[in-house]
Amino acid sequence: MKQFKKISLLFMSLIMVLVIAGCGSKNKADILTTAKETKTINWGVKADTKLFGLMNIKTGKTQGFDIDIADAVTKKILGKDATANFVQVTSKTRIPLLKNGNIDAIIATMSISKDREKQVDFSNPYFAAGQSILVKKESSIKSVKDVNKDGMIVLGVKGSTSVINMKKYAPKAEVLELDDYAQALTALKSGQGDALTTDNGILYGMVKENPDFSVVGGTFTHEPYGIAIDKGQDKFKNQINKALAEMRADGTYEKLLNKWFGDIPGFSVKEASQQ
Incomplete structure (x- = not known):
């Protein structure tokens, strides 16, 4: 049974x-x-x-x-x-x-x-996007190579390929993940990070509203949407x-x-x- x-x-x-x-x-x-x-x-x-x-x-x-x-x-x-x-x-x-x-x-x-x-x-x-980095205009950072150092903090967004790429191109840097781009930009403005990374198109959008920042170093990946x-x-x-x-x-x-x-x-x- x-x-x-x-x-x-x-x-x-x-x-x-x-x-x-x-x-x-x-x-x-x-x-x-x-x-x-x-x-x-x-x-x-x-x-x-x-x-x-x-x-x-x-x-x-x-x-x-x-x-x-x-x-x-x-x-x-x-x-x-x-x-x-x-x-x-x-x-x-x-x-x-x-x-x-x-x-x-x-x-x-x-x-x-x-x-x-x-x-x-x-x-x-x-x-046809490509990943780049955003910094304050007075920053000494000019490319992704400049953040590949101990003590550097790079801001990114959870769930994005940018975070994964940064761990590859700048393994020595600490990557701090935020929930969205608004939080990431606020963190950069307040000095919680040395640079913010994502696709260049998104970064140029931030620069348009925040002229004290600039996109530097060109693109170091190919990220087609x-x-x-x-x-x-x-x-x-x-x-x-x-x-x-x-x-x-x-x-x-x-x-x-x-x-x-x-x-x-x-x-x-x-x-x-x-x-």
Whole structure:
């Protein structure tokens, strides 16, 4: 009798696993279909990153290059009357929110990397970023080599590839991880670190609002940004890639790039647009 109960329990457990797996597969396959039915795509975006995604306190809306790209992609896929719905994410929360189904796609200064590709799929690159460092103008730091010393503190953001890269390029420095870029910049201003590191586009956004700081040393990595989609959604990814290609062809992409980065001193719009 006991043996029968064990077999029955194992059988029921197997059935539950198959049911759950089947439901998961169905949900993933239905995202593009649901988007077409609701005329809406739910995007995970940053709200603390100048030029890419920053909350406008007066209007309560998030603005930036990522926001405009997401809106344009949405309308390319679903039509001019479609809605791009924006959900605030951080470097730490964006993949979990995508995997949990809270958002359909991530467009949040997210670098394409082999480790991330184990969890999500990426669109073709839409922004050719590279990692650099931000310091106060009077700092003696001129490149990443200058922070590769004992006692140096470099500020970064949790969940970003920048932190991992810094441990590789400046292993002697201590890396202090903050929750978001606003906290990291505040820490740099208050002297809690010698430099702040992330992608150059994000750093130039900080400089635009904080002229007492500068981006130094050029870029020491290649960090192309991609739109992240959950695994198993090839049709959705293909539609996003098609939309990005159309935007490059009809001039929409170049227009948006110049809108947000055209007047930034030292920033190369041409290099940023390279795939």
